[in-house]
Amino acid sequence: MNILKTMKKSTRSNLITYGIVVLFYLVMQLLSSGGLLSNSMQGMLVPICTYVVLAVSLNLTVGILGELSLGHAGFMSVGAFSGAVFWMIAGQSLPSVLGLAVSMLIGGVMAGVFGFLIGIPVLRLRGDYLAIVTLAFGEIIKNILNAIYLGWDSNGFHFSMKDATSLNMGEDGEVIINGAIGISGMTKASSFTAGIILVLITLFVVLNLINSRAGRAIMSIRDNRIAAEATGINVTKYKLMAFITSAFLAGMAGVLYALNMSALAAKKFDYNTSILVLVFVVLGGIGNIRGSVIAAAVLYVLPEMLRGLNDYRMLIYAVILIVMMIFNQSAQVVAWRHQVWEKLSATGPLQKLARVKKQTKGEA
Amino acid sequence: MALLEVMNVGIAFGGLQAVAQLDMKIEKGHLYGLIGPNGAGKTTVFNMLTGVYRPTEGDIILDGKNITGKAPAKINQAGIARTFQNIRLFSQMTVLDNVKIGLHNQVKYPMWTGVFRLPGFKEKEQEMDYKAMKLLKIFDLDKEANLPASSLPYGKQRKLEIARALATNPKLLLLDEPAAGMNPSESEELMNTIKFVQKEFGVAILLIEHDMNFVMGICEYIYVLDYGRVIAQGNGESIRNNPKVIAAYLGGD
Amino acid sequence: MEFLSYLINGISLGSVYAIIALGYTMVYGIAKMLNFAHGDVIMVGSYIVFIAVNQMGMPPLLAIVISMALCTLLGIVIERFAYKPLRSASSLAVLITAIGVSYLLQNLALLIWGADPKSFTSVVGLAPVQLAGGRLVISGETIVTILVSAVIMAGLIFFVNNTKMGRAMLAVSEDKGAAQLMGINVNSTIAMTFAIGSALAAVAGVLLCSAYPTLQPTTGAMPGIKAFTAAVFGGIGSIPGAFVGGILLGVIEIMSKAYISTQLADAIVFAVLIIVLLVRPTGLLGKKISEKV
Numbered sequence: 027m028n029i030l031k032t033m034k035k036s037t038r039s040n041l042i043t044y045g046i047v048v049l050f051y052l053v054m055q056l057l058s059s060g061g062l063l064s065n066s067m068q069g070m071l072v073p074i075c076t077y078v079v080l081a082v083s084l085n086l087t088v089g090i091l092g093e094l095s096l097g098h099a100g101f102m103s104v105g106a107f108s109g110a111v112f113w114m115i116a117g118q119s120l121p122s123v124l125g126l127a128v129s130m131l132i133g134g135v136m137a138g139v140f141g142f143l144i145g146i147p148v149l150r151l152r153g154d155y156l157a158i159v160t161l162a163f164g165e166i167i168k169n170i171l172n173a174i175y176l177g178w179d180s181n182g183f184h185f186s187m188k189d190a191t192s193l194n195m196g197e198d199g200e201v202i203i204n205g206a207i208g209i210s211g212m213t214k215a216s217s218f219t220a221g222i223i224l225v226l227i228t229l230f231v232v233l234n235l236i237n238s239r240a241g242r243a244i245m246s247i248r249d250n251r252i253a254a255e256a257t258g259i260n261v262t263k264y265k266l267m268a269f270i271t272s273a274f275l276a277g278m279a280g281v282l283y284a285l286n287m288s289a290l291a292a293k294k295f296d297y298n299t300s301i302l303v304l305v306f307v308v309l310g311g312i313g314n315i316r317g318s319v320i321a322a323a324v325l326y327v328l329p330e331m332l333r334g335l336n337d338y339r340m341l342i343y344a345v346i347l348i349v350m351m352i353f354n355q356s357a358q359v360v361a362w363r364h365q366v367w368e369k370l371s372a373t374g375p376l377q378k379l380a381r382v383k384k385q386t387k388g389e390a
Numbered sequence: 391m392a393l394l395e396v397m398n399v400g401i402a403f404g405g406l407q408a409v410a411q412l413d414m415k416i417e418k419g420h421l422y423g424l425i426g427p428n429g430a431g432k433t434t435v436f437n438m439l440t441g442v443y444r445p446t447e448g449d450i451i452l453d454g455k456n457i458t459g460k461a462p463a464k465i466n467q468a469g470i471a472r473t474f475q476n477i478r479l480f481s482q483m484t485v486l487d488n489v490k491i492g493l494h495n496q497v498k499y500p501m502w503t504g505v506f507r508l509p510g511f512k513e514k515e516q517e518m519d520y521k522a523m524k525l526l527k528i529f530d531l532d533k534e535a536n537l538p539a540s541s542l543p544y545g546k547q548r549k550l551e552i553a554r555a556l557a558t559n560p561k562l563l564l565l566d567e568p569a570a571g572m573n574p575s576e577s578e579e580l581m582n583t584i585k586f587v588q589k590e591f592g593v594a595i596l597l598i599e600h601d602m603n604f605v606m607g608i609c610e611y612i613y614v615l616d617y618g619r620v621i622a623q624g625n626g627e628s629i630r631n632n633p634k635v636i637a638a639y640l641g642g643d
Numbered sequence: 644m645e646f647l648s649y650l651i652n653g654i655s656l657g658s659v660y661a662i663i664a665l666g667y668t669m670v671y672g673i674a675k676m677l678n679f680a681h682g683d684v685i686m687v688g689s690y691i692v693f694i695a696v697n698q699m700g701m702p703p704l705l706a707i708v709i710s711m712a713l714c715t716l717l718g719i720v721i722e723r724f725a726y727k728p729l730r731s732a733s734s735l736a737v738l739i740t741a742i743g744v745s746y747l748l749q750n751l752a753l754l755i756w757g758a759d760p761k762s763f764t765s766v767v768g769l770a771p772v773q774l775a776g777g778r779l780v781i782s783g784e785t786i787v788t789i790l791v792s793a794v795i796m797a798g799l800i801f802f803v804n805n806t807k808m809g810r811a812m813l814a815v816s817e818d819k820g821a822a823q824l825m826g827i828n829v830n831s832t833i834a835m836t837f838a839i840g841s842a843l844a845a846v847a848g849v850l851l852c853s854a855y856p857t858l859q860p861t862t863g864a865m866p867g868i869k870a871f872t873a874a875v876f877g878g879i880g881s882i883p884g885a886f887v888g889g890i891l892l893g894v895i896e897i898m899s900k901a902y903i904s905t906q907l908a909d910a911i912v913f914a915v916l917i918i919v920l921l922v923r924p925t926g927l928l929g930k931k932i933s934e935k936v
Contacts, residue, residue: 239497239499246480246483249480250481254491256442256471258467258495259494
């Protein structure tokens with residue numbers, strides 16, 4: 027009987043999350059067809075989807091696996107560039123839906139491959155070291171992408187780390203990646219609908235993963251690595267699984283983002299972008315997938331809507347990080363919150379609720 | 391042949407010899423005690439048996455296979471499960487999920503089946519739920535199945551740890567101070583549960599415990615450790631009267 | 644001769660990294676946390692010197708002293724309000740907070756001083772030294788940087804080993820609980836560590852900006868991360884390790900720029916970090932720390 031109830035509870039909660047996304051899509055479509063959506067809002071729809079996917083996928087690493095990755099933008103850029111290169115040479119001549127889908131898949135797979143290559147060494151490390159190494163990898167990816175020249179002619183790919191002229195291409199040659207300038211002259215292929223579909227796919231993958239055997243293994247590592255090992259969990263395997271899935275999804279988001287632009291440069295995917303996504307995850311609640319969806323969408327739109335806020339945007343993000351951590355994690359503040367809560371609910375039916383809440387929260 | 395054979399095992403941390411020349415034999419399905427004063431090296435022995443520490447000398451043979459220095463997860467899969475002195479539950483997860491993680495290598499399906507809800511997912515999950523609930527019932531935890539593990543009172547957390555360890559279907563179960571922090575009636579109840587588990591699952595049990603009534607009450611054979619060496623072994627009666635053991639506990643040199 | 648000149652430049656840059664790395668390594672050793680904002684304290688210190696010298700016309704030495712005092716205060720304030728409440732929280736929470744503080748400092752600087760780079764006038768008055776008949780020129784900044792870092796290094800080692808406060812730091816880094824039982828005030832020891840680290844950051848900022856004279860709100864971020872790399876390289880928690888790691892990293896960076904690629908120099912430095920962590924996670928001079936089960 028009990029089991030039935032939990033199954034239903036997690037399923038119900040997931041359905042609400044999907045519902046929010048679908049509702050958002052319908053409302054935006056309705057507003058758009060009624061001409062009620064401003065141009066700037068119209069232009070934000072695909073980036074919103076991108077950041078929602080990024081936040082959900084980063085939450086898989088931070089909230090579910092319990093490791094801090096500061097290189098999420100790196101995976102995004104690997105996806106963006108490989109997806110965009112495919113789009114430039116082949117994707118745009120395919121039927122549009124197929125071209126976009128294949129580009130995304132290629133971007134995701136490439137990012138996943140990088141996730142695997144980086145994950146094998148990195149995941150042996152713990153905590154602070156892991157964070158700083160993912161940051162380092164993100165910067166290395168950015169630096170290398172900045173130095174890559176890639177061309178395409180009838181003989182195939184030409185590659186150089188020096189400059190565009192040393193590509194030695196034939197007459198029909200075309201520079202695809204031009205060093206720090208990146209890729210330019212792309213036709214836009216992403217759409218809001220494609221973005222929403224990617225968000226739904228991401229949620230499907232992550233939520234189903236969490237509520238399965240593999241997901242439980244991943245969370246057990248987060249809660250207590252030593253106990254997980256002693257319980258027979260292959261820690262490396264499941265860490266890698268979470269890390270690769272997270273990178274794969276970030277790569278797909280990168281393609282969505284890239285194909286929404288006419289030009290793409292590596293410097294966009296720097297440390298600041300990784301931190302921005304981390305802010306979304308922290309504000310939405312570490313480990314809370316629906317929270318990530320809402321926080322990413324709201325925090326992306328809000329500063330754009332309140333123009334005056336724009337200068338203070340980063341400052342506010344910084345304050346959010348600090349305040350959220352102290353509010354949720356400081357032993358004193360948590361104790362103080364319980365006290366206040368108890369005082370507020372000293373009388374009336376709230377009292378009972380408070381006791382239950384205190385019990386379930388407990389001291390970890 | 392014995393289920394577990396520990397032969398001349400020792401470990402040194404830097405210059406400190408924590409355990410030396412340890413020999414133990416554990417037979418299938420029997421209940422053993424490992425006792426000794428604080429700092430005698432009891433938990434270190436557990437850590438070596440479960441692969442947390444790599445012994446600097448000697449061999450550990452489980453069921454004819456040498457498991458010395460293998461990774462903890464591999465040793466668990468080979469058939470040794472344990473609990474911890476300082477409880478280590480998956481605290482943010484539910485009581486039920488804690489046990490289901492214990493079943494990880496008993497009921498298997500691939501990641502894809504879970505992500506895409508492929509055929510077999512539902513059956514396997516139901517099988518896990520059924521097995522987990524059965525275990526929880528033995529430890530009287532079935533009513534708390536859906537609560538977060540961290541919300542359980544101390545005594546129940548200890549029991550949940552044992553249930554989780556049992557879920558891995560071990561041949562040998564190591565319990566590190568299972569009755570610590572329990573009152574006499576809880577402790578009595580736990581004794582009965584442990585005896586029941588030993589019979590029902592046919593599992594060998596080695597436990598560390600400071601409560602002598604507890605140890606004498608259920609252990610068929612006892613090893614006494616002092617300064618990293620076995621100073622006495624035998625049944626409860628012979629241990630109780632062993633002058634070396636008395637000296638070790640009273641601190642006489 | 645060219646090689647020698649690069650080597651000296653590398654040692655000079657490495658000396659700055661070493662001073663910054665000392666702040667990281669001491670805080671890591673004692674509070675067991677990665678103080679992400681440490682690099683940004685460097686930036687704040689540099690701005691203070693810049694304003695004091697260029698806008699208020701103070702003599703450089705006075706400006707440096709003021710900057711050190713204010714950075715010390717900043718370090719203590721950060722520790723008190725952002726990190727202290729999280730002393731018992733998970734390392735993930737502390738790290739995210741530290742990133743928040745780093746971001747906060749950068750964006751406050753952006754609001755106060757603007758994004759456009761300020762050109763920092765060197766505070767070093769020493770003339771360049773010419774050796775080997777003018778074929779090898781060593782700038783005054785280089786000489787001062789190397790000397791200052793050597794003095795700081797020696798001073799710090801003396802402080803830690805020979806003063807009561809220094810020994811308290813060693814005790815806290817060894818075992819917080821035991822130190823407390825021995826009557827050491829752990830909180831004030833940690834605050835003291837932040838204070839020293841931040842004062843050193845001010846010095847590092849001045850030296851860095853004297854050699855590389857563009858000052859922006861993000862000036863401290865990269866050197867900060869690289870100095871952390873240096874601290875890890877040398878062995879986190881070890882004072883001589885920070886020094887050795889810093890110098891080596893500086894030399895590696897300058898040599899990569901000179902002989903491999905300017906664009907990829909940062910990538911190479913980070914690759915060093917990754918390799919060190921994988922091959923020898925405890926660094927060159929670090930101790931092994933194992934988790935208690």
